[in-house]
Amino acid sequence: MNLKLTFCGVLLSLGVAFSAQAQEKTRIGAFFAYGTEIENIGIGANAEFPIMENLTISPSLIYYFPKEEYSVKVNWFEVNANANYYFVNQNNMSVYALGGLNYNxxxxxxxxxxxxxxxxxxxxxGLNLGGGVNFKIDGKITPFAELKYVIIDGGQLVAGAGVKFNL
Known part of the structure; x- marks a missing residue:
């Protein structure tokens, strides 16, 4: 009997997850970012994969342009695995909080x-904490802005802006 209840619970959970995915759209995007620790601009790519209503998984990569001062050259990139929780969804914009893991x-x-x-x-x-906003202007393109703080040695505030393409 417990096996049947567990199986039904798993099926119900999968059904809810897939119905949430059908309502939300998968997005991929590109953006520019500025990091306060490196004090430089970078380019990035991100994606959003809906897993539940108002919740997405959002991996991203930022490559900061190489920086050279005197004879010292600095190369820096970061990889992020965030979860975005949308707490405002209106016709023209949606606002989300983000949290996740960071590797620099x-x-x-x-x-x-x-x-x-x-x-x-x-x-x-490190850990990411922040938020962002998507501006809904077209069915395929979604401009966005994001601000996050990376909790790591020295810390870094990262501001980003770009576009996401709805798939």
């Missing part, structure tokens, strides 16, 4: 005529 990779290289070439790299995990 930083490589610093130094080129000196006397000392030679040196480089070091570091990867760090």
């Amino acid at each position: 990779s930083v490589k610093v290289s130094f080129d000196d005529a006397w000392l030679g070439d040196h480089s070091a790299s570091d990867g760090r995990f």
Whole structure:
């Protein structure tokens, strides 16, 4: 009897998840971002996959443009796995809170005529907290803006804006 109830519960959960996916749209997007720790602009790509009503999984990648000061060159990218919870859904915009995991990779290289070439790299995990807004202007294109704080050594505030394409 318990096996039948468990099986029915799983089927019901899957049905709710798939009906929520049918109501929401999967989106992929591109955006520009600015990070306060690196103090530089980056380009990014993201996606949104609905899993329940008002809840999406949103992976993203940001590659910050290489930065060179004096003879020190910095390369930085981040990978994010966020969950977006939509708490406002109106005709012209939707507002969401986000939370998730972050991975930063930083490589610093130094080129000196006397000392030679040196480089070091570091990867760090952190947490994302923030929010964003989607502006609904067309059936296929959704402009958006997002602000998040990465809880990591030194911390970083990241502001981003771009477009998402509804699939």
